[in-house]
Amino acid sequence: MTLRRRSAQAPSRTRSAKGIPLDSLSPLDRRLLERAVALGRRGWGRVHPNPMVGAVVARDGSVIAEGHHGELGGPHAEARALAELAGEVGATLYTSLEPCRHRGRTPPCTEAIVGAGVARVVYWAADPNPEAGGGGDWLRGRGVRVEGPFGEEGDWAAENPLFHHRVAAAADPEPRPYLALKLAMSVDGKIAPSGGRRVWLTGPEARAEVHRLRAGFGAILVGTRTWQADNPALTARGAVAPLRPPIPVLLDRRGEATPELRALGNRAARAIVVTEPSARAPLGERLRGRAEVVAVPNGPGGLDLSGVLGSLGERGVESVLSEGGGVLGASLLAHGLVDRLYLFVAPAVIGPGGVEAFPSPTSPGGDMVDSLAGWRQRLEPVRFGSDTLIVLDREVSSIPATGAKS
């Protein structure tokens, strides 16, 4: 199965829209808008398929109410912030997304805004969803002073990657899941010492963040060597209890998985084990009641990874976090299948003998100075203990025309 790439359908849709430059906001407006964006992040793992949205209500520069969309089906950020107002009119509402004007699970935010007597709305991101968009114009028509969107679509998508992917995928007959690759590495780009000896490079704060990130993904993908060596549970045991627990996905070309694996013992999310067609029947028999066994054709160096993602997409998986190992990550990168890199950089040097986080699949001794060309850091880096999380997002323009680079 060959997946058509999202970029081929709608390159102009996904990253090209531009708003007003952020620099044109006053420092106060900008700070409160950034606060709204930060509040929105609290919805991670709890609101999908809705976007994460935060809102701040201020008057004369002082914050009088805050809110965020905290739960799918629960009130939107604007409604939560406005609910805190006690009849106060003439305030300014800062929100991270254009207020919706459609009646979905909850009433339109635009009506709540007018009803609360808000005089001015400053919003950050345009709503890419044709159903929900247009709230700004609707409010303008009712005499509310509306400013936005600010910045550009690449930044909006980086803040709400799964939401933007979903909107774009809606126009794609064969959508593939959004794929993020997590790498924990030393400052010299190694994921393990030579020989693959296992070390904890990152500290407990970074590992807790990985659990928090897991809560927002539909599936957690690992390669054969990783589940064979670590027997991971692949559950989200962090600060966020996921609304829907991520599905453990194990690659198992040779059909070696056994029912005792920890990842197959998860009552809340039934695992998927991917193998090649000839191994499906015996493996399905062995894992009966423990996992769904899916067959995917072999590619040149293992299971066809586009096929793996396609199979997950057909099963309703919209997003995948790949956590290891190094070989799988390198293959995903080499095939141009990675949308986002979560790089946890630990203050350690492993040295030239270590296992490369970015091995060159074709020319091991060669240079690849442009191999991340077109990747951008749109989110701020974050420190976890002494480790740093750098998030790199692939710009649509950098996706190769053919699926594989190797």
Next chain:
Amino acid sequence: MTLRRRSAQAPSRTRSAKGIPLDSLSPLDRRLLERAVALGRRGWGRVHPNPMVGAVVARDGSVIAEGHHGELGGPHAEARALAELAGEVGATLYTSLEPCRHRGRTPPCTEAIVGAGVARVVYWAADPNPEAGGGGDWLRGRGVRVEGPFGEEGDWAAENPLFHHRVAAAADPEPRPYLALKLAMSVDGKIAPSGGRRVWLTGPEARAEVHRLRAGFGAILVGTRTWQADNPALTARGAVAPLRPPIPVLLDRRGEATPELRALGNRAARAIVVTEPSARAPLGERLRGRAEVVAVPNGPGGLDLSGVLGSLGERGVESVLSEGGGVLGASLLAHGLVDRLYLFVAPAVIGPGGVEAFPSPTSPGGDMVDSLAGWRQRLEPVRFGSDTLIVLDREVSSIPATGAKS
């Protein structure tokens, strides 16, 4: 010349002091204290040998005045913030450093605080300077509610590294300058493609930050290959005009420098060229009026780097930023002479053939998984465009007992 290490004199002094846990502050107090610390940073390059200090005055949670120490000899942060108050009494002062109680270039801040009717002082760092310290107790004796210090000395030193180094060096008969090493590297820890082909890894925002950083250092150090290949001016051409321009320092063991080099044409800061004893006389003759030529004995792999730093220290240089090249940086690291790493990480992969930022001096194929053990990231990482600045500070306990590792 063998430098005794600062750590050997006063290990307990430099990092061991502890304050009240930051967690015990209310979110509002903590935010305003962090704001004071951020304001203090504006003094970079302009206040040395004073510390960088910021202050915020608030009442009922609202900021009513802000200030920072902006200029050596100018008013202190507290005085600047309090000068904005118009007779208002009963406010809270947040300051990044314990208010001074000594009369130096300006009157004691403690008196200004009492005079302004401040009811409460929240300060972050203890003053390590025996002359200036004790302001907290003095204020308590006059009925001001005083809270602080918060956090720990390692964090205070990371925020004001040159100040803390200077206080520690005052007790050292042979102090050496504080040394920071800047590396611009790919995510896989390479500083250049194979063969040393020159590329700009980082973007303009990161390069502007390097110029801003230069403004705070007493000298900028480069190795032979760097000045021969790049002919850099080594001036601080960034957002901060340094109070005293950094001195360009060129290593030139073989005595090959010529008067036309850009670094020697700086009217504001006369360059220092370091060579071996036998080359001093002819080189001094050639560079007469353009640079001071200093002789340092040869070490095993080039000029003795401890000797280079010692010579700079004798000339009053208190801090050095080493910017290149790779060989010099690796030697400084291998000899345990680096206090701080400024790692600019660009979103690029160079691959296994590239020039390592952290070469192993003894076992090129070996693992060095602990070679940054004891280094900590105490400052937050910062994004510059798509690049990330990670600052790692060496903990005193990690300094090797002998000077050289190799």
